[in-house]
Amino acid sequence: MRVWRICLRRYGIFDGDGARRYGGRWNHAGTSIVYTSGSLSLAALELFVHVDIDIAPTRLVAIAADIPEELETEIVDIGKLPKNWRTYPAPEALKNLGTAWAARRTTAILAVPSVVIPEEHNYLLNPRHPEFSQIRVQEPIPFRFDPRMWK
Helix, strand or coil, X not given: CEEEEEEEHHHCCCCCHHHHHHCECCXXXXXXXXXXXXXXXXXXXXXXXXXXXXXXXXXXXXXXXXXXXXXXXXXXXXXXXXXXXXXXXXXHXXXXXXHHHHHHCCCCEEEXXXXXXXXXXXXXXXXXXXXXXXXXXXXXXXXXXXHHHHC
């Protein structure tokens, strides 16, 4: 399976440091998680919802990572999430879920529904899991949003 991440080049390291420092929808600060998406287009949308046109970054890169089929993926059942799971800021229940998954280290990958497109998945990668080293991160490629996105 191939997953994608879009970020500024300087944040292209798959170490989960940003999530560890600041937390995210699926983790509390202090827990390292690498956030990725199931497609490049979903990765773009996931970033786009956080970008202000006045500060839209121009030096973005897209980074693919290939996950071997043998690696088990834990899947979050959307039907078991709280009704407010798509709200912003993220409910504590989601942060608790992802943080507990990372601490258990049962799998290196957690599939979670996208808030932007719930029928698609984002994939959380646990850099502390022993099988994380089997994930092959590819070289970054330049990425730019089409200026029409801000019409």
